[in-house]
Amino acid sequence: MLKSQKQKDLVMDSIVYLLLSIIALTMLYPFYYVLIASFNKGSDTLLGGMYLWPRSVTFENYRIFLEDPKWMKAFLVTVARTVSGTALGLLLTSLVAYALSHRDLLFSKFYFTLIIFAMYFSGGLIPYYVVLRSLGLLNSFGVYIVPSMLNTFFLLIAISFFREIPGELKESAHMDGAGEFVIYFRIILPVSMPLLATMALFMGVGQWNSWLDSAYFVQSENLRTLTFRMMEIINQSNAPMDSVAVANRPGGGVTSFSLQVTSMVVSILPIICVYPFLQKYFVHGIMLGSVKG
Amino acid sequence: MQLETNLTGAEVHRGQIWKRFKKQRVLHLFVGLGMIFLVIFSYTPMFGILMAFKDYSISDGIKGIFTSDWVGFRYFDEFVHDYQFGKIVRNTLVLCFLKVIFAFPAPIVLAILLNEVKSMPFKRFVQTISYLPHFISWVVVVGVSYAFLSADMGLVNKALLQAGFIDQPLNILTSPNYFWGLAVGSAVWKEMGWWTIIFLAAITGINPSLYEAAEIDGAGRLARIRHITLPGMKGTIVVVLVLTIGSILGGGLVGSNFEQAYLLGNSINNPTSEIVQTYAFKVGLSDGRFSYASAIDLIQSVISVILIFSSNFIAKRVSGSSLF
Numbered sequence: 001m002l003k004s005q006k007q008k009d010l011v012m013d014s015i016v017y018l019l020l021s022i023i024a025l026t027m028l029y030p031f032y033y034v035l036i037a038s039f040n041k042g043s044d045t046l047l048g049g050m051y052l053w054p055r056s057v058t059f060e061n062y063r064i065f066l067e068d069p070k071w072m073k074a075f076l077v078t079v080a081r082t083v084s085g086t087a088l089g090l091l092l093t094s095l096v097a098y099a100l101s102h103r104d105l106l107f108s109k110f111y112f113t114l115i116i117f118a119m120y121f122s123g124g125l126i127p128y129y130v131v132l133r134s135l136g137l138l139n140s141f142g143v144y145i146v147p148s149m150l151n152t153f154f155l156l157i158a159i160s161f162f163r164e165i166p167g168e169l170k171e172s173a174h175m176d177g178a179g180e181f182v183i184y185f186r187i188i189l190p191v192s193m194p195l196l197a198t199m200a201l202f203m204g205v206g207q208w209n210s211w212l213d214s215a216y217f218v219q220s221e222n223l224r225t226l227t228f229r230m231m232e233i234i235n236q237s238n239a240p241m242d243s244v245a246v247a248n249r250p251g252g253g254v255t256s257f258s259l260q261v262t263s264m265v266v267s268i269l270p271i272i273c274v275y276p277f278l279q280k281y282f283v284h285g286i287m288l289g290s291v292k293g
Numbered sequence: 294m295q296l297e298t299n300l301t302g303a304e305v306h307r308g309q310i311w312k313r314f315k316k317q318r319v320l321h322l323f324v325g326l327g328m329i330f331l332v333i334f335s336y337t338p339m340f341g342i343l344m345a346f347k348d349y350s351i352s353d354g355i356k357g358i359f360t361s362d363w364v365g366f367r368y369f370d371e372f373v374h375d376y377q378f379g380k381i382v383r384n385t386l387v388l389c390f391l392k393v394i395f396a397f398p399a400p401i402v403l404a405i406l407l408n409e410v411k412s413m414p415f416k417r418f419v420q421t422i423s424y425l426p427h428f429i430s431w432v433v434v435v436g437v438s439y440a441f442l443s444a445d446m447g448l449v450n451k452a453l454l455q456a457g458f459i460d461q462p463l464n465i466l467t468s469p470n471y472f473w474g475l476a477v478g479s480a481v482w483k484e485m486g487w488w489t490i491i492f493l494a495a496i497t498g499i500n501p502s503l504y505e506a507a508e509i510d511g512a513g514r515l516a517r518i519r520h521i522t523l524p525g526m527k528g529t530i531v532v533v534l535v536l537t538i539g540s541i542l543g544g545g546l547v548g549s550n551f552e553q554a555y556l557l558g559n560s561i562n563n564p565t566s567e568i569v570q571t572y573a574f575k576v577g578l579s580d581g582r583f584s585y586a587s588a589i590d591l592i593q594s595v596i597s598v599i600l601i602f603s604s605n606f607i608a609k610r611v612s613g614s615s616l617f
Contacts, residue, residue, distance in 0.1 A: 005513070012514050016409045023403065024419045027426060027486065030437045033448060037440065048451025096327030099320040106314055111324055118335035121598070124590030126577045127341020127358070131333065134355035150330040180319040209430030212552070216578060231432045231556065234439060257439075257446050264436050271428050278428070279421060 031268065038062070038265045042258030056253075061262040064254050070221075071229060071263065078226040081144040082207040089203045090196060092149045097158030098184045119152050125216070132217055143217045144207070144225075154199050161195045162188060201278045205271060230263045345369070345588035351581065368588035377572065385568040388550055391477045397537055399485040401530060404492035405518055420493075423486025431552040434483055438475065438557070442466055466557065469565040476553045476566075491533060492526060499525035531612045539601025569593050 037045050038061055040054040049055075065071050100111060122128075129138075137143040165188065173183050189196065211227035218224070233256060314321065340358060345368060347361045372378060403423065410416040426434065441448045444462040453459045465471045503521050512520065551570040558566035569589060577586025 008513060012409070013411075016406050017415070020406055020410065020415075020419045023406075023485075024422045026482070027422045030441065031425070034437060034440060046446050048446075048448070049455060051448075051452075092327065092330070095323050099323035099327075102317070102320060104313075105320060105324075106310065106317060107321075111328065114328065114331055114336075118331050120601070121339060122335065122594070123338025123341045124587060124594060125574065126583050126587045126590060127338035127344060128334075129578065130341055130344075130351070130355055130358070130583070131337050133351070135333070147330075147334045150327050150334075152331075155327070180323070184323075205428050209428075209432075211430065211432055227430050227432045230436060234432065234436050234556075255446075260436055261440060264433050267433060268429060272425075275425070275428070279424070 034261045034264050034268075037258065037261040040258070041253040042255035043253040045258055046255060058253070060254055061258045065259065065262050065266065070224075071226075073222060074224050074226045074229040075266070077141075077223055078208060081141070081210075081225065082204050085145045085148060085207040086200050086204045088145055088149050089151055090200055093151050093154050093199065094158055094189065094192070094196065095184065096150065097155050098162055098188055099180075100155070101159045101162035103163070115152055115155060129216065138217050139219050139223070141223060143213055144210070148203070148207070151199075151203065154202070158192075158195060158199065161192060165191060197277070201274060204274070205278075208267075208270065226263070226267050230260070230267060233260050233263065342587065342591055344584050345591045347584060349584045349587075351583055364584075368585045369592065371585060372589050372592070377567065380564060381567055381569055381572050384554075384565055385550075385570075387473060388476060388554075388568060391473055392480060392550075393534075393537060395477050396480045396484070397534065399481045400488035401492050401526065403485055403489045404496060404526075405522060407489065407493060408496050408522065409514065409518075420486070420489070423489060425486070426483045427487035429483070431483075431549060431556060434479055435553075435556040438479060439466065442475075464561075467559055467561040469562045472557065472562045472565040475557060476550075479553065479557075488533065492529060495526045495529035496522060527612060531608045535601070535604045535608045538604040539597065 033051075036050065036052075036054045039057055039059070040050060041056040041058045042061060044050075044056040099105065100108060102108075105111075132138050132143060132147070137146060169187055169191070170183055173187055178186070209227055211225060211231055214223070214225045214228035215231070236256060337355070343358050344361075346363060346365060347358070348364050349357055349361045353361055375381075407416055407419060410419075439447065442450070442463075442465040444450055444464050444467065447462075447465075449465075450459075450462040454462060463471075465475060499521065503525075504517055507517050507521055550568060551574070554566050554568045554571045555574070558571060570593065573586045573589040573593070576582045576589070
């Protein structure tokens with residue numbers, strides 16, 4: 001009886017571990033394949049049959065990538081929008097959250113109703129476009145930054161975080177004659193590092209990955225983001241003949257597919273780099289703001 | 294007499310409010326700054342909904358939303374009679390339906406599987422990897438699917454051809470037959486691990502003594518999953534399901550329908566990949582038909598709102614747990 005129970009457990013364990021290993025492999029291998037393809041000669045990759053390591057190692061893909069001003073520009077725009085968009089988004093969202101975290105704030109019910117309503121209802125893309133247009137934000141770097149400065153989702157999370165901070169901290173500063181601005185910068189922000197880190201990383205990843213605004217609201221070639229460029233090259237190589245055309249370019253063996261995987265590596269790499277820090281915080285962050293069963 | 298005291302009471306009260314407001318003026322300044330953003334980027338576009346009932350032209354600017362001529366339901370009527378209407382509505386609904394059926398249970402299954410793992414390092418390893426795709430943009434996900442599935446350079450087709458399983462490459466990316474599977478598959482791949490966090494948290498909240506008691510009563514592991522783990526997750530499952538159904542037209546929790554349909558769609562798989570959002574985008578921003586596109590957008594928003602309220606209502610009735 002006991003033995004058969006143990007055997008059953010063993011069978012069950014094996015199934016669980018096998019299934020999870022398959023899932024993990026399915027998640028991981030695509031990233032690995034993209035990586036080895038970016039270090040392989042493009043024309044050789046097209047022959048197929050490369051699964052575990054680069055067959056014809058080359059840095060040519062990265063050289064073409066780095067030498068192309070189009071890619072470099074897109075990379076710099078993406079870095080600039082990620083840094084400034086995250087910093088400003090963090091600043092405004094946390095400032096507003098700080099004010100709203102005061103339980104005795106007048107009209108707070110009205111403010112909260114405005115926020116919650118805006119989370120559920122939206123005017124849709126077309127009216128939004130008209131608003132951006134009349135503000136003169138179309139075709140400018142500001143369109144990446146300004147509309148995302150107030151993040152309603154993180155606003156609510158930040159409010160509940162600030163409310164956990166002991167009131168004595170603020171009171172003693174009040175006694176010493178500190179104004180709200182000083183309290184916010186000198187007391188609230190320094191003790192809120194876990195929250196700020198979570199917000200910064202999510203806003204940063206959002207900015208880094210964003211391509212819709214570049215596609216909808218920007219025509220200038222100088223303002224294209226990395227992800228937008230990637231989308232462009234992916235759409236191009238959708239046409240099968242294109243990969244051949246690029247392969248004929250001097251420089252040898254670089255195809256649009258190999259450029260595509262290279263740009264993917266460049267775009268994924270920063271995320272992988274912040275991932276360990278991200279992971280430490282986001283599980284808690286998600287719990288904080290999300291559903292309670 | 295009584296009236297008088299009431300009046301003075303109100304006056305005193307009003308004076309107090311003003312005093313409090315003056316004391317809080319810096320805080321209201323902070324909030325006001327945020328409200329300006331909210332009004333500009335969330336509320337002004339809501340007024341833009343009027344566009345759907347008007348003959349709006351982009352050269353009228355933002356004032357044109359109010360000043361242009363009313364046309365009533367002309368654009369709604371036009372959409373319903375659009376020759377693509379049936380196809381678009383069908384694709385939108387089928388995609389949502391398939392995602393609720395397949396993409397919604399996937400994280401629940403993963404959470405239960407992970408909960409059965411005793412080795413912590415292995416559990417952490419699988420979890421860490423399963424979140425990763427959530428942080429990668431849809432563009433990269435589509436790039437990955439090209440690298441694996443495209444007919445001329447995709448790894449899968451090359452491997453199947455070399456192994457002799459197929460004679461002709463499968464046109465997974467450029468055939469209407471595969472699009473729905475592709476969309477659901479990529480949504481599961483990208484978001485499954487992420488939503489597992491919430492379900493694992495729900496499992497963590499289950500009282501461990503329940504498992505001990507069940508084990509003493511002779512319940513096997515499958516029985517424990519069925520009678521303790523699943524019921525323990527019920528509340529969370531309901532809430533996430535409500536959220537999913539409410540936002541399903543937008544793709545919601547199981548991945549953006551628009552980004553998928555826009556990026557994976559092409560002229561060949563269009564019969565199954567064109568959805569309301571991509572169509573509104575094309576007639577709106579590409580063809581410059583702003584009023585028509587707003588009308589299409591509005592229909593979609595109204596259906597979304599109806600969905601979230603009705604699913605919330607049903608959830609409250611059926612299980613007692615709900616979102617609001």
